[in-house]
Amino acid sequence: xxxxxxxxxxxxxxxxxxxxxxxxxxxxxxxxxxxxxxxxxxxxxxxxxxxxxxxxxxxxxxxxxxxxxxxxxxxxxxxxxxxxxxxxxxxxxxxxxxxxxxxxxxxxxxxxxxxxxxxxxxxxxxxxxxxxxxxxxxxxxxxxxxxxxxxxxxxxxxxxxxxxxxxxxxxxxxxxxxxxxxxxxxxxxxxxxxxxxxxxxxxxxxxxxxxxxxxxxxxxxxxxxxxxxxxxxxxxxxxxxxxxxxxxxxxxxxxxxxxxxxxxxxxxxxxxxxxxxxxxxxxxxxxxxxxxxxxxxxxxxxxxxxxxxxxxxxxxxxxxxxxxx
Amino acid sequence: xxxxxxxxxxxxxxxxxxxxxxxxxxxxxxxxxxxxxxxxxxxxxxxxxxxxxxxxxxxxxxxxxxxxxxxxxxxxxxxxxxxxxxxxxxxxxxxxxxxxxxxxxxxxxxxxxxxxxxxxxxxxxxxxxxxxxxxxxxxxxxxxxxxxxxxxxxxxxxxxxxxxxxxxxxxxxxxxxxxxxxxxxxxxxxxxxxxxxxxxxxxxxxxxxxxxxxxxxxxxxxxxxxxxxxxxxxxxxxxxxxxxxxxx
Ligand SMILES: Cc1cc2nc3c(=O)[nH]c(=O)nc-3n(C[C@H](O)[C@H](O)[C@H](O)COP(=O)(O)OP(=O)(O)OC[C@H]3O[C@@H](n4cnc5c(N)ncnc54)[C@H](O)[C@@H]3O)c2cc1C
Ligand SMILES: Nc1ncnc2c1ncn2[C@@H]1O[C@H](COP(=O)(O)O)[C@@H](O)[C@H]1O
Numbered sequence: 001x002x003x004x005x006x007x008x009x010x011x012x013x014x015x016x017x018x019x020x021x022x023x024x025x026x027x028x029x030x031x032x033x034x035x036x037x038x039x040x041x042x043x044x045x046x047x048x049x050x051x052x053x054x055x056x057x058x059x060x061x062x063x064x065x066x067x068x069x070x071x072x073x074x075x076x077x078x079x080x081x082x083x084x085x086x087x088x089x090x091x092x093x094x095x096x097x098x099x100x101x102x103x104x105x106x107x108x109x110x111x112x113x114x115x116x117x118x119x120x121x122x123x124x125x126x127x128x129x130x131x132x133x134x135x136x137x138x139x140x141x142x143x144x145x146x147x148x149x150x151x152x153x154x155x156x157x158x159x160x161x162x163x164x165x166x167x168x169x170x171x172x173x174x175x176x177x178x179x180x181x182x183x184x185x186x187x188x189x190x191x192x193x194x195x196x197x198x199x200x201x202x203x204x205x206x207x208x209x210x211x212x213x214x215x216x217x218x219x220x221x222x223x224x225x226x227x228x229x230x231x232x233x234x235x236x237x238x239x240x241x242x243x244x245x246x247x248x249x250x251x252x253x254x255x256x257x258x259x260x261x262x263x264x265x266x267x268x269x270x271x272x273x274x275x276x277x278x279x280x281x282x283x284x285x286x287x288x289x290x291x292x293x294x295x296x297x298x299x300x301x302x303x304x305x306x307x308x309x310x311x312x313x314x315x316x317x318x319x320x321x322x323x324x325x
Numbered sequence: 326x327x328x329x330x331x332x333x334x335x336x337x338x339x340x341x342x343x344x345x346x347x348x349x350x351x352x353x354x355x356x357x358x359x360x361x362x363x364x365x366x367x368x369x370x371x372x373x374x375x376x377x378x379x380x381x382x383x384x385x386x387x388x389x390x391x392x393x394x395x396x397x398x399x400x401x402x403x404x405x406x407x408x409x410x411x412x413x414x415x416x417x418x419x420x421x422x423x424x425x426x427x428x429x430x431x432x433x434x435x436x437x438x439x440x441x442x443x444x445x446x447x448x449x450x451x452x453x454x455x456x457x458x459x460x461x462x463x464x465x466x467x468x469x470x471x472x473x474x475x476x477x478x479x480x481x482x483x484x485x486x487x488x489x490x491x492x493x494x495x496x497x498x499x500x501x502x503x504x505x506x507x508x509x510x511x512x513x514x515x516x517x518x519x520x521x522x523x524x525x526x527x528x529x530x531x532x533x534x535x536x537x538x539x540x541x542x543x544x545x546x547x548x549x550x551x552x553x554x555x556x557x558x559x560x561x562x563x564x565x566x567x568x569x570x571x572x573x
Contacts, residue, residue, distance in 0.1 A: 116534020
């Protein structure tokens with residue numbers, strides 16, 4: 001059978017990264033269209049939990065134990081073993097989530113294998129015996145379709161571009177042993193610091209209330225939090241707010257932050273710069289509150305409220321409470 | 326401290342004139358160019374590191390770009406970089422990410438440095454993969470998404486932003502660091518392809534491993550409804566709108 005489609009699963013401290021379940025769902029559809037095998041592969045110090053989770057989506061998952069990954073930076077620690085397994089098993093294409101670790105790994109594997117890369121896929125179809133990758137470019141102004149010029153390639157897939165759906169029956173995990181084809185220089189992990197807030201991560205939130213520079217300072221974020229709580233949503237932010245130190249980077253939405261796709265995105269004091277827009281423009285509904293009637297966000301919001309966020313956001317929260325109450 | 330910063334000239338996103346050529350490549354002549362935004366952050370980080378270094382140092386820009394790139398790189402030099410190296414050659418037109426990594430790696434092989442700094446990704450469709458490719462080719466320790474960079478006694482320690490916080494990671498120098506935000510008389514030498522010893526197949530469009538086969542405009546969102554009334558009414562209008570869309 002022609003080269004299989006491999007889903008490279010990303011192991012996290014909790015198990016499997018959510019993007020990997022989306023990539024696996026996408027790959028299953030491609031497998032049907034191309035009549036190719038779909039195989040998952042997870043490499044980590046202890047790959048078992050992530051591999052089991054990935055097997056809920058894919059018939060066969062290869063689990064590579066990479067003991068050296070325990071106290072190293074992930075991508076350089078596992079790339080050599082993955083490259084060796086690709087050389088041994090000769091799949092056709094690799095699909096990887098376009099997360100920081102996924103991008104790092106893609107760069108390594110491209111160089112180690114000599115394979116081409118198509119990045120940030122929003123969707124992938126099987127056309128003329130090859131994957132056709134659609135990607136949003138130039139800040140969302142254009143969608144391009146690209147393909148590889150030979151029968152191999154690595155595709156990075158944007159988070160939140162597919163809805164994950166487990167397979168009708170779970171697949172099998174096979175532990176495999178493979179020595180690294182090369183040893184990339186070790187990068188030591190000294191410390192792991194968790195700053196997450198305990199609410200739903202913004203990539204998974206159905207409702208996001210986001211604050212920008214207009215919020216004015218760390219205290220101003222209490223207005224954002226209050227409205228998020230009234231809507232049962234999570235708090236997001238622009239880079240301007242993160243750079244000012246008002247809120248952690250984990251909440252940043254946009255080109256350098258996270259790509260989100262909530263049902264509702266409510267922006268408070270956000271101008272709508274292109275680098276922010278690319279992270280949220282596919283939200284189901286966009287509501288913006290901004291006192292500048294000419295703010296660019298007014299050009300792509302569904303509802304644009306011109307006014308002071310410090311008056312309007314608490315009023316919305318109060319109105320919501322009065323209606324529910 | 327000698328630092329090389331990888332700086333890519335890209336179509337200026339603020340000018341909004343980015344487009345593709347008939348072959349599906351980024352039209353580099355059709356739009357004003359700037360240094361890629363994330364690479365400017367890397368440059369700022371490099372300048373700070375050199376400033377803080379007790380024995381001073383030098384920041385060199387390295388770019389692979391068309392021959393008119395010196396104009397674009399001037400601004401980065403004006404920010405304080407000491408010199409620039411531009412790899413330019415008509416044969417490089419249409420190079421993909423893999424070729425780009427090979428060419429930049431070959432250029433780096435001829436340079437001396439303690440650190441190479443890159444940006445997290447490029448605004449002209451880049452996927453944030455070139456820097457890792459270069460590190461793999463050169464066998465350099467690779468530290469990415471670095472919000473804070475601290476060199477000490479031959480090693481470099483960075484704060485790597487993660488989905489939930491950050492990791493502190495460390496490696497010996499020379500190393501390649503991908504900087505991200507929070508990292509806070511000049512000659513341009515040009516090199517042709519034949520001046521470098523590039524690994525693998527010839528770069529350029531003819532050898533590209535991927536090609537664009539089509540493009541379309543994304544669907545437009547519907548019209549914007551504008552509300553401009555005092556706060557209590559505005560709040561009612563918002564909640565009605567959310568109810569109408571069945572969000573609440
Ligand atoms: C390479 C690169 C990558 C980037 N990546 C990202 C990214 O990932 N994410 C991101 O968000 N940005 C990113 N940026 C930055 C981006 O260009 C903008 O600078 C940023 O998004 C602006 O944030 P802002 O809207 O909060 O601030 P501003 O643009 O300053 O807008 C603040 C808005 O608040 C309004 N306002 C002020 N006070 C009030 C009030 N009381 N009530 C109502 N409205 C008020 C103002 O009218 C204004 O429109 C990036 C930039 C570069 C160069
Ligand atoms: N042609 C180039 N010249 C110089 N640096 C580059 C070039 N292409 C990529 N880079 C560097 O690699 C980083 C990632 O690029 P990319 O993988 O294209 O998104 C950029 O931010 C630059 O620092």
